Amino acid sequence: MVDSHNPPSVGLSSGSGTRGATYEGVGEERVWRAGGLEPMPIRPLPEAPPSIHLLGPTVFLVALGVGMGESYMWPRLVLVFGPEIRWLFLIGVTLQAVVMLEMARYAMATGESIFSGAARVFKPLMWFFFVTAIMVYIWPGHLSAGASAFEEITGIPWVVTACVALILVGILFSLASVIYDLLENVLAILIGVLVVGTAIIASIVGSWADLGSTLGGMFAFGYMPSEMFSSTWFPIVVGSIAFAGPSGMQQMWYTLHLRDSGAGMGAHVPKIRGLRSAKEEEQMPSRGFMFDTGDPKEMAKWRGWRKWVTFDAFLLFWGITMLVTISFTVLAQSASRENPNVKTLIEGGDRDAALRAMSDAFAAAGGPVLGGVFFGFIALIGLNATLGLFDSFSRGQADMTYNHIPGAKRFRLSHLYAGFLWGVITFGIMILLFGPADGPSGILDILAFLSSFAMGAYCVTLLLVNNRMLPKPIRPKWWSNAIIGFGAVFYLGMLFYSLFRFGVVLD
């Protein structure tokens, strides 16, 4: 423990950090002062866990990230432009893996969410994300894909399934004692089944040639067919790159899951509880903590955490996202061989018709059960995304409300979480029942609309937060900054290019 008698050896005096952030001794405690918010007291950094069975938060990113982009949009692009187009997917997912590492840097070093980091830099930046989250994520579009697939299997109308699922999700999260633990376990089993099942099905349905062309296409750097630069395809291609892996604000929410899982300095912050056991919730601190970056032992532990999260980012996140997309691309290729009509439908862009045609193709090749299995996997992906999104949205909004809206601390964080959760559920049911529900695809498009803008904005936020709010020894390396900077230019640049050149937003 660092105290006034044994202070951190680096940057004790004011000005030892850089503009906006310094180590200081205040009263009897040493603190890290960053931005305009409350300073962070110095606390010891816990030891990093050594092996895979203690991994956790990546489950959320995988659950959120492996969605329609992986199971539908990229297979579609491969059928339209050929496997060579996949190099763009490689770029997109790798960029997201680096973003994940940088999001984790701030969250693990401070136990704060990236939203609080943004508020330390410039409070309106955080409010931008607060409003964007509401605009983008209150729509129940993500439910529709999985529920439609469930309708194909069972015949139950998708609106009924979606409404029941919404209520069940609310009850599940309200009854859970510690929400994170429950959700991590449920998602882990679902994703485990998805990964094992997809691998086996791809091993049976696919072929060396399919896999070879899919993998080879990932390294066809620079391949850009001229048809790509049309008002029809450009927004879809660039939107699909943005959709490669977690899109929109999902990476920002990952910092909340990291904190709740006790990663790094998140260990000093209590967990969010379900409504039923909200009274047991410990007092939430109103700011995070910092460790002594001048102590070599603390820095060794920090390197342990960085290794842990790098393993998470590249093996689990990058690996599983790649695996699922490659498997679904192989499935789409074999389906279009079985039934040329599939290719036409997929190219045409009617997702539901295309998925149905793919299922039919598998049914023709392998019996009706196989067609059902295909829809089962789509439903599973939808369920994963739904569980993850509802929890993440409520967690993010509750975090910002609790920490930054005056008077909100009268409530417990768990109550705010429950409020946002049931709010989004109620709104979702209203929209599903009475909204302009002209079919599932219509709703999903709204999600895609602001995705790129939020992503460009969080890249800029990351650069500011990690380079100005953290002590120098744990700031990102230049190449990492360069990649995140590229991300900001790419997401925002492509969005505005598409808007001005073709008059359409990304799809």
Add this chain to the structure above:
Amino acid sequence: MHLFRLARLTLPGLAVGFIAGVLAGGLAAFVGQPAGWALVSALTLGVPLGLLGAGYTMLLINGKIRLGGFAPAAAYWLIGFPLARMLHEVLTRLVLTGQPGLPPDPLGFLAYQGIVSAGFAIGFLWLHERVAPRYWQRLAAHDPDARDVYLRYAEHARAMFEAAERRKAARGRKPSARTSVR
């Protein structure tokens, strides 16, 4: 070791491999044939994957591979998964046509299965690590081997728990740490 005890001890790997094989493999290979044929196809993949899964668990129990390590699991399934799939192909062919035979381009087949095995290994390990420690905890009272392997997991978990308790205690001493910061 008695066969029943061995099966009981290695049930996590056995179950994950078997269920994955039967559910996904069996259904995917259900080529519009009668239920009996589909069952055969499911079992020809589920049984080898189940046995190989049990083998992995056995190696873990004996301390031959480290807890939760990805590299050993990937290496194990790099060999095991293509073998199980080859057996599945050969046996399914035998049952369906009455003639034993390899898939066309056996080397390409094995290479493809080898690559897919990495994905299977991630999913297998992921599920195994979720299921096994809790299962061995239940078994620990009756089975010394289960107790040993569970204690290895528990040792690590205890260290984590104690660290968490220490932190909780530290928070208890300063329930409103922010008051001293200002």
